[in-house]
Amino acid sequence: MAYEVPALPYAHDALEPHVDKATMEFHHDKHHQAYVDKANAALEGTDLDGKDVREVLENLSSLPADKQGPFRNNGGGHLNHSMFWESMSPDGGGEPTGELADALTATFGSFDAFKEQFEAAGVGQFGSGWAWLVLDTSSPSATGTRGAELSITSTANQDSPVLEGKTPLLGNDVWEHAYYLQYQNKRPAYLKAWWNVVDWNKVAERYSDAR
Numbered sequence: 001m002a003y004e005v006p007a008l009p010y011a012h013d014a015l016e017p018h019v020d021k022a023t024m025e026f027h028h029d030k031h032h033q034a035y036v037d038k039a040n041a042a043l044e045g046t047d048l049d050g051k052d053v054r055e056v057l058e059n060l061s062s063l064p065a066d067k068q069g070p071f072r073n074n075g076g077g078h079l080n081h082s083m084f085w086e087s088m089s090p091d092g093g094g095e096p097t098g099e100l101a102d103a104l105t106a107t108f109g110s111f112d113a114f115k116e117q118f119e120a121a122g123v124g125q126f127g128s129g130w131a132w133l134v135l136d137t138s139s140p141s142a143t144g145t146r147g148a149e150l151s152i153t154s155t156a157n158q159d160s161p162v163l164e165g166k167t168p169l170l171g172n173d174v175w176e177h178a179y180y181l182q183y184q185n186k187r188p189a190y191l192k193a194w195w196n197v198v199d200w201n202k203v204a205e206r207y208s209d210a211r
């Protein structure tokens, strides 16, 4: 079955004032739709047509050579944005609790230090891309301290951390289309404001599922 843009789990204006309605309308309704359409076009007629998007990205080399680049970009865009809408909530913000909170503190020193490093990854991503909190289940440290598996990274374009065998727990979109209407060139201000809408329950659920 062809991919579809998932419905937003809240109204387009529900994340205001931190993410404005116009940005959400263009971002969700137009940009995400374009990734879905192009991802579907890339898979059409291949053996991987109908497979889960993450599974296809993890097996990119199984696609015909001329489809790999288009699917990396557009399948990646579909996966990244599907996660992104669910990572935000009008009831978001605050701080995580429980095992995720403990792991963030153990890994980064404090929740504030985690946020600082994540924002730095977003600001430092040259051009379009994403900042990520990932769980590295393939690293040797996976057998050691649980908190040591977490790390912050950034990717270019629509590259998903799953291309590197990592599980994305939280990603922030630092493409200009994600913030330019509201924040113009102030990417750092967008990254800071975005914490007010992060749904930590969702991130904790991904952390728990991935371990």
Ligand code: MN3
Binding pocket: 027, 031, 081, 173, 175, 177, 178
């Ligand atoms: Mn985007």
